Amino acid sequence: MTDFDGTSDLLPDEGAKAGAGAPDTLKEPGVSFSGADPRRTEFDINDLLEVATEREASDLIITVDAPPMMRLLGDLVPMGTAKLTPDDCAALLRQMLRGPLVETFERHGEVDFAYSVSGLGRYRVNGFLQRGSVAIAIRIIPPRVRTIRELGLPDVVASLARRPNGLILVTGPTGSGKSTTLAAMIDLMNTEFAYHIVTLEDPIEYLHHHKRSLVNQREVGKDTRTFATGLRSALRENPDVILVGELRDLETVSTALTAAETGHLVLSTLHTCDTAQTIDRIIDVFPPHQQDQIRVQLAGTLQGVLAQQLVKRADGRGRVAAFEILVVTPAIRNLIREGKTYQIPSLLQTGGRYGMKTLEGYLRDLVAKGVITREEYDRRLKHLAESGAYVPGVSQPETAGMPGAGGYGSQGRAGPGR
Known part of the structure; x- marks a missing residue:
């Protein structure tokens, strides 16, 4: 080399x-x-x-x-x-x-x-x-799929990956490591369960090999025409798990919700920066006369949202993912159904026992563990405050299951992201 x-x-x-x-x-x-x-x-x-x-x-x-x-x-x-x-x-x-x-x-x-x-x-x-x-x-x-443990992801990521059905969303800006997180979740399923996993990607990034599960990876433009057509076809392919690279349009979102509603586990991504915004984005895809119905459908199927971004590690060896974590509880389902997503940040503050976490709390824990510097923490909080996603003075209790020394790019690489 x-x-x-x-x-x-x-x-x-x-x-x-x-x-x-x-x-x-x-x-x-x-x-x-x-x-x-x-x-x-x-x-x-x-x-x-x-x-x-x-x-x-x-x-x-x-x-x-x-x-x-x-x-x-x-x-x-x-x-x-x-x-x-x-x-x-x-x-x-x-x-x-x-x-x-x-x-x-x-x-x-x-x-x-x-x-x-x-x-x-x-x-x-x-x-x-x-x-x-x-x-x-x-x-x-990266040359191979890194595991949830190797990436230093919180325990709740594995817990969500073990859900039998529903919709799980990984969100964040381009280059934030969404594909890496999803690949680690698929690898866990592939290792632990005898599933048929169908992925729809544009293009295929990580290559998965059959372990306990069968993994069929389809590339948009090569193996199927669009995400929507591939997703409709996937419902006839006897899948247990469907990964949709991105929810790009109304038809894809609608079909993904139907798939999750009919007993499949569906994973996908959006380019949203926080969990409440993610829910609003899905609902806003639909015309006003359909939105009440979609709120009910989403409230019944959504299992969790991982809104992530990458922050620089204190040791200079790459970057680590920081998350806002929403685990959908009965209280969250009620807020979605009633159109009160603006109240979700309050439940994130108090939902530590379910594995929920605000981004500010997650960053603070990374500082306490020495994974990131105080300067990086302050820089990220300033950005959050400017965007209105963080109110200074509001904090969150520590929760278990936080990452250790692993991370995205402990070899200097963030991994792909949509």
Whole structure:
């Protein structure tokens, strides 16, 4: 493997790039990209991925007029000084694209896919056009599924994964480790139960192997047309557990609720930042005349919400997930049914015996255990206060089952997140 010292000899010097121009075929979506020459650059995508993987980055970002950038501990770090030209970026994407993916990019100006390098790893790739030139965002997927214990997740995560049916949601911003948490939950089920597990992903990230369970992984755009069509099909595939990569639209949300209501365990994600907002987001997907019915349906099926974000570890070895945890109790079900989700934060404050936790309380426990610094705690609380998600002076009792020294990226990597 290649070492990286800030000026890796994998990367050409900036002077070698002078005079390169953008191919005419990349001015707008709907024009030809297939003519882009993957050899028309001194950069090699596999070499860049090797450096980023060795440095245990979470992401690699490629765009015009900047060097390749990798994300370390949440911050972007340049890989050398040589800036990429439009030809470089087009060639790097073309090195990864094959067959129908080229046509997809030509038609839409963006494409999502998984990319594998033998002996190195798997990667989730999004190629897109910006100002007529190619840019690429690559998520580096850890080489194996890490367990709930290895990640240092709270006990309630395993407890939720052992529920026989209902809906479990893992939420948070892009890059917050949602896919990693879900993969750990699926791995627990795969290890402990004789289930048929069907996953719908865009694209497939972590690869699960059959253990006690059978795991069938379907990729949107390759194995099924959309999340909604795949979910409808899954109901006819004798599943015990269905993982839906993202609840993107009304049809997918509606079918997921029906699946959870009919005895299946359904896991999915949303890009919401707290538990009450997650419930409101699901209800707001539906037109007003349906919302009362959806509140009743959601109150009867929802088992828990894990709203997570990643915070920097005190030892500098990566990041750890911090959670707001909602476990659905009879009192929570009543609030959902009655449209009083604004009262949920109060029940989070007093729900420690059920495994509930406010994000502020979770962060405070991480400080007490020495997992994160007081400065990181203060920084996160300032952000929460600015967003209105935290009221200073309100605290929560300690609860059992908090994480120890594990975490997302104890090897410097956050793991993928939707």
